Amino acid sequence: MVQRKLDDILKDLTPQQAQAAELMYENDLLPPGKRKSMLDIANELEVTDRTLRNWRKLPAMLEYKAAVTTQLLAENRTRVMAALLKECEAGNASMMKLYMQAEGMLVDKAEIEVKSEKVDESAVAAKLAALQQRFK
Template sequence: MANRTLRDIMKELSAEQVKAAQLLFENDTLPPKQRRTYEQIADELGIEVRTLYNWRKQDAMLDYKVAMTDTYTKEHRARIMSAVIRESELGNASMTKLFMQNQGMLIDRVEYEDKTEKIDEVALATKLANFKAKL
């Protein structure tokens, strides 16, 4: 998305595509059993389902979804964190880890140990000189 605002993204989409992007985003936020099919969404928009599939792949449509997700999570941060805490209290280790990462209490860290053999430059220079002498 690279610092594009939702307004900038919407300028790249037709009014019909903005409506489609909104419906697709809203559909994704519903519980799985309540979600509509792409065919149902296409019917609501009065377009072919193939058109909807093609639109979904466009960068502007994908960027719209990312921008809306960012807005949604900002608006619902307290509720989301409450759910994370509740799940953590129920023993969900993944949620405990997520909560701790969010609070800066747990940081993923990678340690690297170089076990490669160190090169003896003097010995290498000697071998090279011996090799050259044989030529």
């Protein structure tokens, strides 16, 4: 799926919905004990809690969150990778695996083995010809 640009996504939201998307995204970044409730955010926007919950399900709201997250990760890639490398150097095997996956050095791979008998092409052709004669 091709991700739309943030400006294009915001065109699908009202100014109040865009503000709600920003507030909810910023709220998600806070530690669990510091987060506001949906009711608090709704009150801040002067909408009902139900309205805010309905807005949250809008495709443009979900796209907004994904686009801003992608932007945030891109802006902080160096810091994230430095932290990841630090964990790798400390011997954290799961972080080593994550680093290798992120760099394309490790790919999950599955193999499927199919066992079947060899097909007798002349027998299949004969059956096909018999069926064609039958339905003429």
